[in-house]
Amino acid sequence: MIDTTFLSSKINRRDLCKVALGGTLSFMLPGFDLKAAQKRGPERKKSVIILWMGGGPSQLETWDPHPGTKIGGPGKAMKTALPGLQISDMYPLLAEQLESMSVIRSMVSKEGDHERGTKYFKTGYRPEPTTVYPALGAIITHQAPNSDLEIPQHISMGNTQQPARGGYLGGHLDAFRINDPGKNIGNMRASVKSPRQNRRLDNLSVVSQTFQKGRVNQAQKTLHQSTIDRALTMMSSEQLNALEIDKETESVRKAYGDSPFGRGCLVARRLVEQGVHSIEVNLNGWDSHTNNFNGHITQSKLLDPAFSSLLKDLKSRDLLDSTIVLCIGEFGRTPKINGLDGRDHWPSGFSCIVGGGGLKSNVIIGETDPTGKEKKPKEPVEIQDLYATILQKLNIDYTKELISPIGRPLKLSEGTPIQKLI
Amino acid sequence: MKLNSHNWKLACLPFGVVALVISLVAWASSSPINISSKAPLMAEDNSFSQTVKQVDRFFEKQWSENKITPAQISNDQLLLRRLSLALHGTIPSLEEIREFDSMQGEDRLERWTQKLLADRRFADYFSERLARAYVGVSGGQFIIFRRDRFKAWLSEQIQANTPYDQLARDLIAGEGLWTGDPETNFITAASADGNLDRNKLTGNTVRAFLGQRIDCAQCHDHPFDHWKQSDFEGLTAYYGQVEIQVFGVRQNEELKYEVEDRDTLEKRTVSPQVPFLTECLPEEGTLREKLAAWVTHPKNRRFERASANRIWGLLFGVPYIAPVDDLPAPTDLSQSEPDLLDLLGDDFRKNGYDIKRMIQIIVASKQFRLSSTSENIEPEQIERDTEAWALFPLVRLRPEQVIGSMLQSSSLKTIDQNSNLFMRGRRFFSELDFLNEYGDLGSEELNDFPGTIPQALLRMNGKFAKENGSASPLNSVGRIAQLNISDEKRIETCFLVCLTRLPTELESEHFLKQYQAEPDQRAKITEDLFWSLYNSPEFSWNH
Numbered sequence: 024m025i026d027t028t029f030l031s032s033k034i035n036r037r038d039l040c041k042v043a044l045g046g047t048l049s050f051m052l053p054g055f056d057l058k059a060a061q062k063r064g065p066e067r068k069k070s071v072i073i074l075w076m077g078g079g080p081s082q083l084e085t086w087d088p089h090p091g092t093k094i095g096g097p098g099k100a101m102k103t104a105l106p107g108l109q110i111s112d113m114y115p116l117l118a119e120q121l122e123s124m125s126v127i128r129s130m131v132s133k134e135g136d137h138e139r140g141t142k143y144f145k146t147g148y149r150p151e152p153t154t155v156y157p158a159l160g161a162i163i164t165h166q167a168p169n170s171d172l173e174i175p176q177h178i179s180m181g182n183t184q185q186p187a188r189g190g191y192l193g194g195h196l197d198a199f200r201i202n203d204p205g206k207n208i209g210n211m212r213a214s215v216k217s218p219r220q221n222r223r224l225d226n227l228s229v230v231s232q233t234f235q236k237g238r239v240n241q242a243q244k245t246l247h248q249s250t251i252d253r254a255l256t257m258m259s260s261e262q263l264n265a266l267e268i269d270k271e272t273e274s275v276r277k278a279y280g281d282s283p284f285g286r287g288c289l290v291a292r293r294l295v296e297q298g299v300h301s302i303e304v305n306l307n308g309w310d311s312h313t314n315n316f317n318g319h320i321t322q323s324k325l326l327d328p329a330f331s332s333l334l335k336d337l338k339s340r341d342l343l344d345s346t347i348v349l350c351i352g353e354f355g356r357t358p359k360i361n362g363l364d365g366r367d368h369w370p371s372g373f374s375c376i377v378g379g380g381g382l383k384s385n386v387i388i389g390e391t392d393p394t395g396k397e398k399k400p401k402e403p404v405e406i407q408d409l410y411a412t413i414l415q416k417l418n419i420d421y422t423k424e425l426i427s428p429i430g431r432p433l434k435l436s437e438g439t440p441i442q443k444l445i
Numbered sequence: 446m447k448l449n450s451h452n453w454k455l456a457c458l459p460f461g462v463v464a465l466v467i468s469l470v471a472w473a474s475s476s477p478i479n480i481s482s483k484a485p486l487m488a489e490d491n492s493f494s495q496t497v498k499q500v501d502r503f504f505e506k507q508w509s510e511n512k513i514t515p516a517q518i519s520n521d522q523l524l525l526r527r528l529s530l531a532l533h534g535t536i537p538s539l540e541e542i543r544e545f546d547s548m549q550g551e552d553r554l555e556r557w558t559q560k561l562l563a564d565r566r567f568a569d570y571f572s573e574r575l576a577r578a579y580v581g582v583s584g585g586q587f588i589i590f591r592r593d594r595f596k597a598w599l600s601e602q603i604q605a606n607t608p609y610d611q612l613a614r615d616l617i618a619g620e621g622l623w624t625g626d627p628e629t630n631f632i633t634a635a636s637a638d639g640n641l642d643r644n645k646l647t648g649n650t651v652r653a654f655l656g657q658r659i660d661c662a663q664c665h666d667h668p669f670d671h672w673k674q675s676d677f678e679g680l681t682a683y684y685g686q687v688e689i690q691v692f693g694v695r696q697n698e699e700l701k702y703e704v705e706d707r708d709t710l711e712k713r714t715v716s717p718q719v720p721f722l723t724e725c726l727p728e729e730g731t732l733r734e735k736l737a738a739w740v741t742h743p744k745n746r747r748f749e750r751a752s753a754n755r756i757w758g759l760l761f762g763v764p765y766i767a768p769v770d771d772l773p774a775p776t777d778l779s780q781s782e783p784d785l786l787d788l789l790g791d792d793f794r795k796n797g798y799d800i801k802r803m804i805q806i807i808v809a810s811k812q813f814r815l816s817s818t819s820e821n822i823e824p825e826q827i828e829r830d831t832e833a834w835a836l837f838p839l840v841r842l843r844p845e846q847v848i849g850s851m852l853q854s855s856s857l858k859t860i861d862q863n864s865n866l867f868m869r870g871r872r873f874f875s876e877l878d879f880l881n882e883y884g885d886l887g888s889e890e891l892n893d894f895p896g897t898i899p900q901a902l903l904r905m906n907g908k909f910a911k912e913n914g915s916a917s918p919l920n921s922v923g924r925i926a927q928l929n930i931s932d933e934k935r936i937e938t939c940f941l942v943c944l945t946r947l948p949t950e951l952e953s954e955h956f957l958k959q960y961q962a963e964p965d966q967r968a969k970i971t972e973d974l975f976w977s978l979y980n981s982p983e984f985s986w987n988h
Contacts, residue, residue: 139637152581152645152649153660175898175899194884194896197884210902210907226955230952233952233983234988239822240824241839242982244839250897253901254901
């Protein structure tokens with residue numbers, strides 16, 4: 024929950040300016056948050072980065088190739104640093120970085136529609152009309168908030184129709200959206216400079232006073248002013264630097280790729296360093312009903328450099344042990360190649376990569392039929408099981424029940440942890 | 446070279462054609478509705494004022510029993526603002542404020558309400574609200590679900606004031622193609638992955654028209670209410686013969702409704718059955734026609750109560766009983782007094798399920814006119830007063846109301862169907878963008894929701910706020926800054942345009958000082974003044 028005592032306490036703008044000023048000078052002292060951010064290994068609070076593959080990537084052209092078979096298409100497979108794992112040869116950079124990650128090749132879903140499938144896979148709950156379920160990132164933020172953060176705790180980058188939402192936990196847990204990461208931090212900067220900004224804030228306090236007359240309590244309960252104050256704190260926070268990438272060297276930026284997704288992955292790494300725990304980076308364009316193979320080549324040129332650089336950086340900065348990285352979409356694609364050289368939606372037996380944050384590494388779970396005839400994969404895994412696993416690794420009790428607004432007790436996840444990953 | 450006059454004419458021809466096309470398009474796109482019809486005269490109607498009195502008495506009795514003093518009656522300008530927000534989703538324009546100010550007579554608010562209800566903006570705004578209640582906001586399966594058509598159809602029905610029971614029956618029992626008979630989109634919206642989800646249809650129907658959430662009875666008996674899983678299955682069986690074919694939504698008498706038993710996994714046939722008021726089922730008609738008749742039967746009080754609760758919710762921003770679609774079962778009126786929903790529902794039924802009449806009754810009642818300020822400062826006391834509706838509730842404007850208000854305040858004239866294409870296009874696209882960033886509430890829009898930091902950032906620093914708040918010859922900020930009037934008048938105009946009220950003395954003084962100190966900075970001072978009004982709690986809270 025939000026700390027309401029903080030919100031209702033009477034902080035005026037001048038106090039905030041002082042705090043903001045203090046914040047700017049605090050870099051001279053090793054502040055608490057700095058210490059926390061510098062911790063490494065098991066002591067560090069864990070973060071989760073979800074690389075969301077919107078549209079549903081083909082398992083056959085990514086992590087579960089069946090080269091030389093009827094369903095395999097023209098693609099080839101290549102060895103990776105993960106012993107025994109072969110992935111599509113479109114991912115040479117990633118192949119080198121996969122050691123200490125794991126692959127699940129048997130994800131199953133019950134939703135074959137983009138909207139419903141995305142809701143299901145972002146939350147771990149199948150969508151239904153009476154309850155809006157929170158995304159995994161919102162659950163993490165709700166259960167393990169980082170009170171040292173002045174910037175948003177839950178961030179979604181890249182353009183998407185369905186960003187991670189707070190659902191019944193509340194709109195304040197919706198992911199903060201950055202459509203064009205690394206380029207534009209959106210509305211975080213004031214549109215005029217001081218002294219005009221100060222004049223605006225002065226004006227605002229005069230007009231707000233009128234409204235408070237006869238409504239002291241009601242106006243305070245609206246949290247209008249405190250929300251504005253927190254937004255102002257954010258606007259003047261040093262931590263905003265985590266969202267800027269010009270401080271990175273050109274070679275680093277180049278390695279991730281100059282695409283919204285590449286920049287998003289770089290920002291994601293910076294956010295983890297800052298102590299943000301729930302991050303989502305979206306990459307759309309996987310819905311290859313036609314021209315599947317060329318489409319996947321285009322996509323791989325965005326995903327391969329960004330994903331591999333992210334893993335490489337997390338490892339070299341000793342952050343992978345405290346950061347779970349999950350690369351997944353709402354479903355996979357049919358083994359059968361359709362008349363337009365495309366593949367259609369396939370919610371039974373598709374792949375994801377997961378690892379870091381203390382999860383067991385170098386595990387390969389599940390297997391799909393190389394002939395494509397058998398629909399059901401070996402060792403099927405449901406998304407709620409994966410989320411229960413992740414929550415457990417974050418030391419969050421996934422069986423804990425919260426009460427939804429209509430009075431229904433709901434577990435954080437209805438799955439059971441995947442033993443092979445723990 | 447000598448300029449040939451013929452060539453010159455030829456050169457102008459394309460421009461002439463363009464001008465002609467532009468004027469034709471502008472003409473064609475202008476609304477056939479008369480420009481700002483005059484507010485009508487009120488007809489005397491005894492039963493109308495009777496119901497208003499009953500509603501007032503209902504609350505007055507509660508207040509006196511609980512020793513609660515209701516708040517003062519608000520001034521007319523504030524009521525004007527509440528009305529525009531409730532019925533058009535925007536604040537009133539300066540043009541409208543001026544027109545209202547010039548109206549005379551005790552009943553000018555009633556007449557003004559009628560005017561707003563006759564305005565196409567009302568039908569358009571309410572059709573979106575109702576569409577959310579019926580089919581939500583999701584796009585669904587594009588080929589067979591056309592939300593745009595559905596909304597346009599609803600808007601036509603509201604404009605024509607189709608009786609609400611008729612509208613409900615058309616939705617439940619409609620047949621035809623989703624494009625030509627748009628009401629059938631109510632059915633096709635429940636389609637996913639090429640299958641019609643009949644459980645979802647039942648859930649939607651009962652929530653939207655009977656104000657009950659029985660969706661959970663889909664899998665198990667309702668934990669707190671008396672709904673059984675068998676009730677749900679029996680109701681769903683009424684949708685058992687509906688089919689989506691190439692020719693649209695059709696009834697197929699061959700079909701039987703089967704469910705899979707959760708335990709034995711065996712299929713069993715379920716026959717249509719209603720959980721109560723069996724006597725209200727007609728003998729004749731298709732299964733869906735029977736269901737439609739049962740849902741809207743005058744004896745089925747859930748229908749009128751659910752409708753009243755929703756309309757109340759849309760006018761106040763919070764329903765009388767929350768959540769809007771989970772009402773307790775109606776009480777036996779021979780044993781207990783009617784509650785507010787019974788009173789409003791009774792009038793609704795006796796007067797042809799007339800939505801506009803119900804709105805006018807609620808607006809004419811004392812509740813709608815109470816102030817949101819109170820002399821009490823005890824939090825508990827204020828809580829009690831608010832719960833007893835003795836104080837107008839402070840309700841956060843919904844995202845579309847915020848954007849509607851920001852857009853309207855950027856213009857001195859009313860933005861409606863008579864506005865030019867550019868303005869209407871701007872409204873359409875800004876609304877989409879803004880909703881996307883502000884967070885759309887979907888079908889949950891009448892639930893309480895907290896404001897967020899991204900919303901505050903969007904209002905303060907967003908692109909739309911920046912564009913609207915920068916002085917230009919085309920927007921109100923620029924025009925007010927340019928006007929050759931006294932600075933006092935200038936400040937007054939800003940306040941009227943944004944907050945529908947005059948500035949207080951203190952406010953006036955504060956801004957006057959700024960204008961006097963830097964007379965050459967008029968535009969910037971006006972911009973900063975507008976910015977503070979946009980970001981004030983008064984702007985984004987209905988009060």
